[in-house]
Amino acid sequence: MSYLIYRCDCGRVLYSKDTTKTKKCPCGKTFDVKKRRILKKAETIADATAEVQKMQEEIYGGVCFKTANEL
Numbered sequence: 001m002s003y004l005i006y007r008c009d010c011g012r013v014l015y016s017k018d019t020t021k022t023k024k025c026p027c028g029k030t031f032d033v034k035k036r037r038i039l040k041k042a043e044t045i046a047d048a049t050a051e052v053q054k055m056q057e058e059i060y061g062g063v064c065f066k067t068a069n070e071l
C-alpha cells in the first residue's frame, strides 16, 4: 500500500491511501482522488505526513510565515 499526496483547489496539501476514492478537504470540497494530479507518493504514513508538512511550508512559504505563525 502507498499514500498519494495531492492538493485541493483551496491550496491545502492532502494525502490519502491509494485505495481511497474520494476525499473531503477541511475547506468542505469533496473530490475524486483518482482525478487529482498526484504530486507525490509515499510508502508509509510517516513519509506522507512529512511530505505534506514540507510542501505546506514551501507553499505558504517561507520563513516569514512560519516565524509569524509560531510567535
Ligand SMILES: [Zn+2]
Residues within 6 Å of the ligand: 008, 009, 010, 011, 012, 025, 026, 027, 028, 029
Ligand atoms: Zn480544500
